[in-house]
Amino acid sequence: MTVISRRVFFRGMVGVFAASALAACSTQTPPRGYDGDTRPLPVPELYESTLDDAGTRHFTLKAQPGSAEILPDVRTETWGFNGGFLGPTLRAHRGDHVRVDIANELDTMTTVHWHGMKLPAWADGGPHSPIEPGGAWSPEWEIIQPAATLWYHPHPHGETGLHCYRGLAGMIILDDEVSESVALPSEYGVDDVPLVILDAKFTGDGQLDESIDPDLGLIGDTPVVNGITNAHFDAATRRVRFRVLDGATMRFYNLAFSDHRPFHVVGTDQGLLETPVQVEYVLMGPGERVEIVVDLEPGEDVRLQSQPLDGNFGLPEDNPVDFGFQDAFDLLTIHGPSDDAPAPGPLPQELDPAAAAVPERANAVEREFVLNTFQINGRSMDMSRVDVTVDRDRPEIWRVTNENADWPHNFHIHDCRFKVLEFDNNHVAQVATYGWKDTVAIPPRGAVTLGVEFGWYPDPSVPYMFHCHMLFHEDSGMMGQFVIVEQGQEADLKPMSGGGSIHDHA
Ligand SMILES: [Cu+2]
Structure with a gap:
């Protein structure tokens, strides 16, 4: 498969929006099942956690090999948590103490990282917390942050893209008093629906094609929503909230509806906005989440799509690779509710007033990060090097510049939330500049200034x-390490292995 033929094919698809969704490029057999038939959208199981006498909420996850019918009537070997593909939705409340007992039943080392969570570094599940095959790991922490839609996925250095691509990903929903009191759809799987969007490409015998494109890594040509292609959702209500995760390794999605209807963004990576923002599209990059609310008419059909992005996110129009910005395909067919579904009231104009907070800039430490190809500040990831030491008592301003002319980057920081204070070369960042985030797309030759609030x-x-968070970039070295210390303290890395020494930190 060549990059050029894929692009030509996608351009041919623009405006067609066949029920087939995104098909394969011309050199490959189109995915099976794309004859217009849809299958009901699977909703990830909501994990039933248990609360012990000490008030700890317990979860158990098992990373395991399995298989799934991503394509209809085709068995594809995959990985999953507690099942063959993807993982259950974990739900917890602000103030909860949570513990997750993780077992690794894969034949290779992995880790489990809680993307978007503020928590101690030993529990973060990054590359320093390996779980060997047959091994186990039990991080625990307290939920100290506002309600939000987060996710969990592996983070083994050099292998994160492959592990996510094979299906190790799940949603996390955090609730708090604010999210529970606001009049947004909130019945899980009914009118509050998670959408885990991945992409896949398949070999001739229906297995995941894991060949690496030198520019695009494991980018797929087939959209997969909650584990299947070509899904439909039968709405029971006239207002639906979708919690959308771009769980793809490299692909951007420009979410929009087939009739270009307006919809509302009510939340970004780190929780509810201050007030809903009406849009006709919203751009998502790998690792980002967005909560949207859409109103439906009884009996109608409308499709959630990824549509070509005006301006191509600042990439040259003739760029040989486009990361999905020019692609057009269906993600989900939505069937409106029955005629007797009651009309929804007005959307609440106040969501989370606290989201209006502005990061502190006085006395802040200002840092520069320059992204170029697979390096940050001219260096590749080194697990034995600490790149940044953060003083726990001072606010941080991070200025992040993308020096590449033909690549976007999607910058993510662990253990924090941030606001985009300034956005240079801002093509489509309207939502990225509202609300709290933990991952931000930076166009070619663009820059962002982030006010970062660490845990x-x-x-x-x-x-x-x-x-x-474009995982081929991360796995190729575009990553750095920071520690948070008491004032005057210096970094002093100590190697951890498996589930052993980490407990010394608990
Ligand atoms: Cu990148």
């Missing part, structure tokens, strides 16, 4: 990560 868990011995 303050000083520990000089275990690093957190910052990296590009």
Whole structure:
């Protein structure tokens, strides 16, 4: 498969929006099942956690090999948590103490990282927390942040893209008093529906094609929503909230509806916005989440799509690779509710007033990060090097510049939330500049200034990560490490292995 033929094919698809969704490029047999038939959208199981006498909420996850019918009537070997593909939705409340007992039943080392979570570094599940085959790991922490839609996925250095591509990903929903009191759809799987969007490409015998494109890594040509292609959702209500995760390794999605209807963004990576924002499209990059609310008419059909992005996110129009910005395909067919579904009231104009908070800039430490190809500040990831030491008592301003002319990057910082204070070369970042985020897309030759609010868990011995969340970039070295310390303390990395020494940090 060549990049050029894929692009030509996608351009041919623009405006067609066949029920087939995104098909394969011309050199490959189109995925099976794309004859217009849809299958009901699977909803990830909501994990039934247990609360022990001490008030700890317990979850158990098992990373395991399995298989799934991503394509209809085709068995594809995959990986999953507690099942063959993807993982259950974990749900917890602000203030909960949570513990997750993880077993690795794969034949290779992995880790489990809680993307978007503020928590101690030893529990973060980054590359320094390997779980060997047959091994186990039990991080625990307290939920100290506002309600939000987060996710969990592996983070083994150099292998994150492959592990995610094979299906190790699940949603996390955090609730709090604010999210529970606001009048947004909130019945899980009914009118509050997670959408885990991946992409896949298949070999001739229906297995995951894991060949690496030198520019695009494991980018797929077939959209997969909650584990299947060509899904439909039968709405029971006239207003639906979708919690959308771009769980793809490299692909951007420009979410929009087939009739270009307006919809509302009510939340971004780190929780509810102050007020809903009406849009006709919203761009998502790998690792990002967005909560959207859409109103439906009884009996109608409408499709959630990824549509070509005006301006191509600043990439040259003739760029040989486009990361999905020019692609057009269906993600989900939505069938409206029955005629007797009651009309929804007005959307609440106040969501989370606290989301209006502005990161502190006085006395802030200002840092520069330059992203170029597979490096940050001219360096590749080194697990033995601490790149940044953060003083727990001072606010941080991170200026992140993308020096590449033909690649976007999607910058993510662990253990924090941030606001985009400034956005240079801003093509389509309207939503990225509202609300709290943990991952931000930076166009070619663009830059962002981030006001970063870390979870303050000083520990000089275990690093957190910052990296590009385009996983081929991350795995190729575009990652760095930071520690959070008490004032005057210095970084002092201590190697951890498996589930052993990490407990020394608990
Ligand atoms: Cu990147």
